Amino acid sequence: MKARIFITLKPGVLDPQGKAIHHALEGLGFGGVNDVRAGKLIELELADGTEDKAIEDMCRKLLANTVIENFRIERLEGAQQ
Template sequence: MKTRIFVTLKGGVLDPQGKAIHHALDGLGFQGVNDVRAGKLIELDLADDVSDAQIEDMCRKLLANTVIENYKIEKGA
């Protein structure tokens, strides 16, 4: 089963990478970009018997650093 983990910086945390992307979009002449935040997408191919609790555990123990990041789990087909 494919599961996607979206890792994003928490709200108050400065994102210099997002700022650089924003700046580059401005430089290319794109209008109306209010803000840019960059994150990570991690795709897991999991056996069917991996529980939700185990996926949560993977996120907390390695995939996200919860001091600075949030994560969202999206279970696919």
């Protein structure tokens, strides 16, 4: 079983990487981009039957800094990706 963990900065937290991407897009001539927020995607290959609580614990204890980041878990059961 696979799980994807999407990690994003909480609203109001400064995002220097997002600002750098925004500036680079403008420099390349891409207009109309009002703001950029960068995040992380982590894919986990897990044993079948791994409980949601265990995945949440992984996020809270290691994968995300819950003081400044939010996370969202997406299970990919049966996916051949």
